Amino acid sequence: MQEIDAISVEDLTKIYAGKVVAVDHASFRVKQGEIFGLLGLNGAGKSTTIKMLATIVSPTSGNARVLGYDISKEGLEIRKRIGVVQQLESYDRNLTARTSLALYASLWGVDKKEFSNRINALIDKFELGEVLDRKIRWLSYGQRRRLQVLREFLHDCEILILDEPTVGMDVLARRAFLDFCKERVKGEKSTIFYTTHIVSEAEYLCDRVAIIHHGKIIALDSPKELKKKYTDAKTVCVVLKDDSYLTKLVKVLDGMQNVTRKEIMEDTPEIHIVSQDPFKLIYDLSSLFQSDSYEVESMSLTEPSLEDVIVGLVGDQTNNGVK
Amino acid sequence: MVANSSFAGNVISLTLRNFRASLDREFLVIQLVLPLFFIFVAGFGYTLIVPHVQGISYETFLATGAIAMTVMSSSMLSGTMIWFDRNFRMFEQILMGPFTKLQYITSVTLSVILTALASAALVFLVSLTVSTGVILSVGSILELFGSLILGSLFFGGFGIFVSLRVKSSEALAATMNLMFFVFTFLSSVFYPSSSKYLVLRVIFEVNPLTYVADLVRRSLVGLSSFNPKAEVIALIIEGALMIYLASWSINRIEL
Ligand SMILES: Nc1ncnc2c1ncn2[C@@H]1O[C@H](COP(=O)(O)OP(=O)(O)O)[C@@H](O)[C@H]1O
Ligand SMILES: [Mg+2]
Numbered sequence: 001m002q003e004i005d006a007i008s009v010e011d012l013t014k015i016y017a018g019k020v021v022a023v024d025h026a027s028f029r030v031k032q033g034e035i036f037g038l039l040g041l042n043g044a045g046k047s048t049t050i051k052m053l054a055t056i057v058s059p060t061s062g063n064a065r066v067l068g069y070d071i072s073k074e075g076l077e078i079r080k081r082i083g084v085v086q087q088l089e090s091y092d093r094n095l096t097a098r099t100s101l102a103l104y105a106s107l108w109g110v111d112k113k114e115f116s117n118r119i120n121a122l123i124d125k126f127e128l129g130e131v132l133d134r135k136i137r138w139l140s141y142g143q144r145r146r147l148q149v150l151r152e153f154l155h156d157c158e159i160l161i162l163d164e165p166t167v168g169m170d171v172l173a174r175r176a177f178l179d180f181c182k183e184r185v186k187g188e189k190s191t192i193f194y195t196t197h198i199v200s201e202a203e204y205l206c207d208r209v210a211i212i213h214h215g216k217i218i219a220l221d222s223p224k225e226l227k228k229k230y231t232d233a234k235t236v237c238v239v240l241k242d243d244s245y246l247t248k249l250v251k252v253l254d255g256m257q258n259v260t261r262k263e264i265m266e267d268t269p270e271i272h273i274v275s276q277d278p279f280k281l282i283y284d285l286s287s288l289f290q291s292d293s294y295e296v297e298s299m300s301l302t303e304p305s306l307e308d309v310i311v312g313l314v315g316d317q318t319n320n321g322v323k
Numbered sequence: 324m325v326a327n328s329s330f331a332g333n334v335i336s337l338t339l340r341n342f343r344a345s346l347d348r349e350f351l352v353i354q355l356v357l358p359l360f361f362i363f364v365a366g367f368g369y370t371l372i373v374p375h376v377q378g379i380s381y382e383t384f385l386a387t388g389a390i391a392m393t394v395m396s397s398s399m400l401s402g403t404m405i406w407f408d409r410n411f412r413m414f415e416q417i418l419m420g421p422f423t424k425l426q427y428i429t430s431v432t433l434s435v436i437l438t439a440l441a442s443a444a445l446v447f448l449v450s451l452t453v454s455t456g457v458i459l460s461v462g463s464i465l466e467l468f469g470s471l472i473l474g475s476l477f478f479g480g481f482g483i484f485v486s487l488r489v490k491s492s493e494a495l496a497a498t499m500n501l502m503f504f505v506f507t508f509l510s511s512v513f514y515p516s517s518s519k520y521l522v523l524r525v526i527f528e529v530n531p532l533t534y535v536a537d538l539v540r541r542s543l544v545g546l547s548s549f550n551p552k553a554e555v556i557a558l559i560i561e562g563a564l565m566i567y568l569a570s571w572s573i574n575r576i577e578l
Contacts, residue, residue, distance in 0.1 A: 054419040056578045080421040090412035092344040103340050107420060109328060 004068040006030045006159050006191040007053060011062035014048050014215075022048040024215030025062065030193060032158075035185055037206030038195040039306075041314065045215040046195035047087050050163050053193070054084045067158060083152035087163040087195075089144055093137040097128065097147055100136055101154060108155035118154050125180055126150045127173065142168045149177070153184075159191045160184075166201065178205045203306040213314050223306050230312055231304035234278040238285065239297040240269040252288060256281070261311075274308065333422055337430035338437075344413070345404035346438065354396045358389035358446050362453055377515060377548050379456065379540070386450035387543055388512035390443050390467075391474065391536035395506055397442040398475040399499055401435045402482020405573070406495055409487065415578055428570055435479030436472055443471050457543050466542035473558045474535035478506075480565030487572040511536045515548070534558040 007030040014023040023045040030036040038046050051057035053066055055075035064071045066078045092100040098119075105115040123129050126146045131139055139147070145168040152160060160181075166174045178201065185192055196202050202209050203223045210220040219226060240246060246269055253259050253273060258281060261274040275281045278301055289296055328336070366385045376384045408414040417427060447467070451457060482499070489495045507513070509523065510532035518524050527533055534554040540546035 051578060056415060056418050076421065076423060079419060082419075084416075084419040086412065086415060086419070088412055090416045092413060093407065093411055094347075095344055099343070103343055107336050107340060107417070107422075109421075 003032055005065070006032045006034065007036075007064065007066050007193060009049075009053075009062075009064040012049070012052060012059055012064050013061045014045075014052060014057065015060045016048075021215050023052070023059075023212075026212065026215065026217050027062075028210050028217055028220055030191060032191050033185065033189050034207045035181065035192045035194060035205055037202040037209040038193070038212055039197070039199065039202045039209050039310070040195075040212035041197055044197075044212045046197075046212060047163055048215075049212070050084070050086075050161055050193070050195060053078075054082065054161060055079060081158045082161055083155060083157035083159075084161045085149050085152055085163060085165045087167070089141075090148060091136050091144055094135065096133050096135055097139065098132045101147070101151060104151050105154045110155050115154065122150050122153055125176070142170065142173070145169065146173065157190065159193060161193045163195050164197065165194075166196070166198070174201070181205060199305070199307040199310055209306070211310065211313060218313055219309070226309050227304050227306060230309045234275065234304060235302045235308065236273045236275060236278050236281055236285075237298075237300050237302055238271050238273065239299070240271075241295065241297050243269050245269075245292075245294055246271070248292075249288075256284065274304075328421065330426060333426045334430045334433065337417070337422065337427060338433050341404060341430055341434040345407050346401060346434070347404070350400060351397060351438065351442065354400060355393065355442060355445065357396070358393045359449060361389050361392075362386045362446075362450055366453060377546060379544050379546065383454040383456065383544055384540070385513065386454045387540045388536050390447050390450060390471075391510075391532060391539050392507055392512050393446045394439045394443045394471045394474045394535060395478045395532050396503060398435050398439040398478035399482040399485075399502070401438040402431075402479040402484075402569070403486045403495060403499065404434065405431055405483050406486035406489075406492065409576055410492075414576060418578070424574065428573055431483065432476070432479060432566065435482070436475050439475035439479070440468065440471055454544070456545075458545060463542045467539060470535055470538035470542065470555075470558075473555070473562050474531060476562035477531045477558065477565045480562065480567075480569040483569035484565065484572050487569075487576065506530060506532045529557070529561075531558055531561045 007028075009026055009028050012023055012026045013021075015021050026045070026049065038049060040046050048057065052059050052071060053064060055071050055078055058072060067081055069077045071078065092103070095103070101119060102112075102115055105118075110118070123132065126149070128143065128146055128150065131143055136144060136147070145165075149162070149165050162181075166177060169177060181192055181194070182205065184190065194202075194206060206223065208220065208222050209226060210217050211226075212218070219230065221229060238249070240249070246264070249271065250262075250264070253262055253271075258275050258277045259273055260276060263272045265271065273281060282299060282301065285299065288294075362385060366382045369385065370381045373381045375381060405414070408417070414427075418424060481502070485498050485502070486495055489498060509526045510530045511527070512532060516524055516527045516533075518527065534557060537546065537549045537554055538551065538558075541549075541551055
């Protein structure tokens with residue numbers, strides 16, 4: 001017997017007010033036990049997709065199923081089985097963090113004993129111990145945000161839906177949180193549906209990533225495959241000793257055939273050159289430096305990042321219009 | 324494991340949450356001061372000028388009016404709890420949880436009724452110290468509570484409706500204050516209908532607070548200068564309309 005998909009989305013479309021196309025015929029499937037990322041720029045349609053999956057916004061056309069339940073007809077069955085962290089903050093401003101969490105847990109039918117077990121296990125992970133008895137309105141944005149995320153770990157759920165949950169967390173908190181998510185999926189066989197605009201986060205966390213742009217899914221695969229599929233080019237990083245040679249180098253590169261794209265770093269005399277034929281490029285550059293008797297600081301070849309995939313894909317789409 | 328609960332169970336959990344998280348208790352207590360002020364301070368003063376109204380002592384008239392006024396103010400106030408849920412997005416969060424919109428709306432309505440009844444009951448007990456000729460029977464108390472519940476539906480609905488129309492909490496407070504005076508002084512809380520102007524008399528006659536005050540007086544001191552059946556029906560219609568408007572605004576909250 002085939003396992004039901006955690007989420008299956010078919011031609012899902014949302015048009016706001018008859019004119020804003022937020023999600024445009026999106027189709028994808030999320031397997032149970034998977035960490036699935038929806039990656040896209042601001043306004044790409046991530047939050048709208050989540051609101052439709054969480055059944056608080058109804059689709060204009062198309063359909064989706066969550067754990068086999070229809071989002072248009074069986075909303076309550078879905079909502080009983082998911083936990084959602086919205087992108088925007090939501091909190092009880094007049095309560096202490098502890099009271100608010102306890103109330104939230106009781107809404108989900110978690111009894112007092114279970115609640116105190118869970119809160120004790122979570123509070124350190126989210127570094128909220130010190131502020132637990134403080135009124136929420138006095139907490140910092142980052143603390144409120146962690147509280148909001150922690151809340152969804154208090155109750156049982158089969159799918160966690162997280163809409164840019166790390167916004168407002170610092171680097172360490174962010175990394176700790178991503179690791180916590182990975183651990184959680186492994187331990188409890190739950191599924192995570194995760195949206196972000198931060199490419200490195202998706203690359204680090206997700207088993208598979210769908211890239212959404214102007215409401216359309218333009219690519220879907222594991223981060224590794226995406227990189228293989230969409231970037232046959234590699235990047236050559238050239239670090240110069242100072243700015244003086246930069247202008248000349250840029251001019252030469254402009255005249256070269258096999259340079260796909262180049263990016264001049266802001267504060268350092270460093271230039272990143274994407275090329276289909278990086279070895280020839282390195283050879284050509286070495287010859288150039290030699291003939292000019294110019295000594296470079298370093299020259300190296302790097303693997304493409306998922307970021308290159310996005311820039312490539314989205315850059316293409318913006319240049320050629322919508323494919 | 325799946326969170327599983329009945330309609331009633333969910334409504335009760337949500338109602339308890341409303342009381343804990345959203346109800347402004349300080350404000351609720353403060354708004355009780357006004358009716359007490361009317362009963363004990365203004366009442367004694369006015370009685371020197373107006374000893375009797377419609378066959379009852381003015382003190383009693385005012386005390387019973389204060390009960391009606393309390394139902395109005397605490398219902399409107401508790402209706403505004405929804406402003407916080409919308410603006411701090413717990414509304415969305417709850418709707419993404421194991422609840423339905425109907426359960427949420429029911430819980431808010433129930434919270435409003437309970438708050439209003441508790442406040443009114445308090446003012447009622449206090450008013451007994453100054454009122455004369457109060458009929459205390461099971462029938463009269465049931466009638467009293469019936470009228471108060473109907474009144475709280477209208478004013479709670481009104482509080483919810485206004486909360487979802489205004490953006491800032493300042494605008495909300497200002498509107499509520501203004502409407503408090505409009506409803507109170509164009510009703511039979513302080514005096515029987517008496518205005519020279521037709522428009523004001525009409526407002527007076529359709530104002531649900533007039534009905535609540537009249538019905539409270541009828542149940543407690545047997546006032547009979549009006550048509551109770553007509554007022555009950557009007558109160559039910561206006562209350563239903565306001566609850567409908569409130570639900571409509573809740574359904575239109577942008578998510
Ligand atoms: N309630 C709404 N009414 C009209 N347009 C909306 C609404 N919500 C979102 N949009 C528009 O839909 C598009 C997608 O938004 P959103 O799903 O929030 O994107 P993301 O989460 O990827 O940043 C944007 O152009 C946004 O302005
Ligand atoms: Mg978003």
